[in-house]
Amino acid sequence: MQEKRVCSEGLTPGCSAHARGSHVDRDFRQLTWDDELEDDCRELIRLAVREDLERGHDWTTVAMAAAASRGGATFGARESGVVAGIHAARLVVEEMNLDATWTTWVDDGEVVEAGKPLAQLEGSARDLLTAERLMLNLLGRLCGIATLTRQYVTAVAGTHARVYDTRKTTPGWRRLEKHAVHCGGGRNHRTGLFDAVLIKDNHLQLRRNESPTATLADAVRHARQFLGQHGVGDLIVEIEVDTLDQLRDALQGAPDIVLLDNMTNDQLREAVQIRAAHGADVELEASGGVNLATIRGIAETGVDRISVGALTHSSRSLDIGLDWSLS
The missing domain is CATH 3.90.1170.20 (Quinolinate phosphoribosyl transferase, N-terminal domain)
Incomplete structure (x- = not known):
């Protein structure tokens, strides 16, 4: 050839x-x-x-x-x-x-x-x-x-927000599909389960089974301590919340990113204000219900990141x- x-x-x-x-x-x-x-x-x-x-x-x-x-x-x-x-x-x-x-x-x-x-x-x-x-x-x-x-x-041009993909990819095609997102000007979220921590509701439930009084902040601190003990303390730690009270709790643990799941635009705007009042060096990621008709309004709330599963599962x-x- x-x-x-x-x-x-x-x-x-x-x-x-x-x-x-x-x-x-x-x-x-x-x-x-x-x-x-x-x-x-x-x-x-x-x-x-x-x-x-x-x-x-x-x-x-x-x-x-x-x-x-x-x-x-x-x-x-x-x-x-x-x-x-x-x-x-x-x-x-x-x-x-x-x-x-x-x-x-x-x-x-x-x-x-x-x-x-x-x-x-x-x-x-x-x-x-x-x-x-x-x-x-x-x-x-x-x-x-x-x-x-x-x-x-x-669609989000001129706002503070950046567009990210997800792990909702075709089996075997993930790196190629994420590369295509990159080519389109989007940003790649974690490649797999190995290169970042994303604490979701099921993880929190399992954690509470072991420690019933654990808060979201405790979960973040526990993850960081565990990663440090295993030589991967530089991994990004992200935690998912679906209420503003959970956001306030999570911010106490100083995660790198808080994923705001299925919140309304009014809730997203308030989340940005809560983060500012807390003075936290934490990025906010909006997720859920994102499409071409809604993403501009989401971006204008002031969030830093918007994750869009449709980039790879609906193109x-x-x-x-x-x-x-x-x-």
Whole structure:
């Protein structure tokens, strides 16, 4: 496989969109394109290839296309959107060992209009036909997430709030989908259960079974002490509350973030005032009932973060098409 990169816009590898976001001193890891993400992507591609080919052949293509036939396939956006998945598509060429040259004209994070060509494969017609659906699936899914994310980010422009994803992702696709959120200008919440503490109501109930008088502040302090004892004291500690009284309690424990679950905008505004009166260096995250119609009002309450599960669980694929030239 040969690769050519002909975009002349001076973009660095990975997403370009993240450079436009605000700086956050203490935050979750942001999933730019790196070796770890590439390894996850390769593993997913191998699974997808097994789904299509198992140990056999693409019998339709083998029957219909001569071994010597050559061709080209240009991937293009049929609607406007934000690009994500260009690097993932390149890995399909490598993992399938395609007899083809991969040329790209855009990078992840770029905004494109309908009709914009994204990339081209030139080489064995058999290889191109066998790989086309997998590459379209990757590009369509990831571009769709990036595009929806950009819509949410645009909706809160000019406010203090930042848009975050969640763990509501497709199994096996998490890092790729979170990378697509990053490409759309959103921010990544925790990657998994291993890289942050998020104390939710079920955790609190279990804690109270062991210590009936424990407060939310006690739960935060206990988590910090436990993390310190196990050498991971630098992990972010977040706690979920669904009432303002719970917020007052939680602030006494000095968490990094308080998640305000399913609160009205009036409650969110009051939560911001409570935090200010407390003088706490704690960020407030709104969650629940967030969509494109409601997010602006939520952002205007003064919260710092808004987590949106819809970015990954409700996005549709962007329409990516192929223009063929076969010989």
